[in-house]
Amino acid sequence: MLPRVQTFIHKNKGIGFMLLSSLCFALMSAVAQIMSRRFPSVELVLFRNAVGLPFLMLSLWQKPAVQKGGKLGFLIFRGLLGAFTLYCLFFALEHLGLSLTNTYGQAFPLFIAIFTFLWIPNESLNSKQVLFLLIGFMGILLIFQPSADKNWANHSVGLLYAIGTALGYMAIKEAQKYYDSRWVIFSFMAAGFSASCISLLIGTWGNYPNSFWSGQWVQPEGKEYIEILILGLLALGVQSFTTQALRFEKTSVVGAVGNSAVLFSIMIEIILGHGLPNFVVLIGMALVLIGSYQISKK
Template sequence: MQVTKITSFIINKKGIFFMLISSLCFASMSAMAKDLSEKFSSVQLVFFRSAVGLPFLFTSLWLKPAVQKGGKLYFIILRGILGAFTLYCLFYTLEHLSLSLTNTYGQAFPLFIAIFSFFIFPTEKLSRQQILYLLIGFCGIILIFRPETNGSLLHHSTGIIYAIGTA
């Protein structure tokens, strides 16, 4: 009886289910990267993380070959380079700061999305209430951005760059 309810929930709420699985996988990846950062450098961790994804990418391309329609190849390559750099920032921050602090920086990305959308899309307007919430969010980042107590300015700045790259 209980298994049927769980199966029914998974079928009816696939989006929620896959979001939870995704969060679990990314949290596990961060925890493993933090543990492995004692033995491997950030560059090596980026390589291993990318190497794990390659079989999935090649299998996907083999089953359904990509067709380039529109868009510019330059932007796709730039997106890949920026994604790799953001992944490096994540692993570098995990190597030098605590797991909780790194994840806190990573979870700040909605603040940067709101700021970027305001500048990139001129029709996007922020209400006074949204501006207030953004200011409160950035005050929270400033409170945890204390390089003198735990880590250097470079380590914390890399965490902020990771959040911006995630946005």
């Protein structure tokens, strides 16, 4: 029996790593949502990157990257795009909650299909892809419409999060042709750290209210330092486990298993006492996940 179990685990190693990544992402999102009661979203972006950067720099120092290079501008663009996506993520978590934010995040295959069609002339959408695109966007409309207690602007940030994630995946694929994956991640984290520092300086010294772009510094106290460490380590877990998953499994399978982040988020919201989204929103979430899964399969 034991050899069979070992064989099963070995064959499904990539799926296992992606499940761990999704769980880490859901837990990170939950911690961020709890912390957002006291900290502005831009300060959470700072915390998220401040913990991971030292580990990444140590890795690059111990094992220097071997890479082609020559596309510094593109690497910087990837970093800025990643920083913007992080802003969207933490702002959406604060205003939309776990399950809705992660549903928007999992809609990225829909936007990848559209961007690929627009930017790559020889890529065309077949009738099946068009059908599932429409199903996915119908789900997004169902999530938008019934949530009268949520501001449409907040839902728009959720959509921007999905679009930023899609562009980020495409940028990573291109950047990895020229740079070690650790440098691609470093550009993302360094840009997020720098941008959040600027946002906090503007908000604190300029006395601007907390918003998408600005935030007034809140000094952490006591156990909040532990929360910051957990937030950063879970973010590192997301990146590490996703990288390992992609080593052992196809991208389409990894993307499909990544949808489990939404299920984990719903479970966490129930445990935290927030309950389930209403029935129409649940239908919308299901349509988004089905459309994204089918599009990722191509």
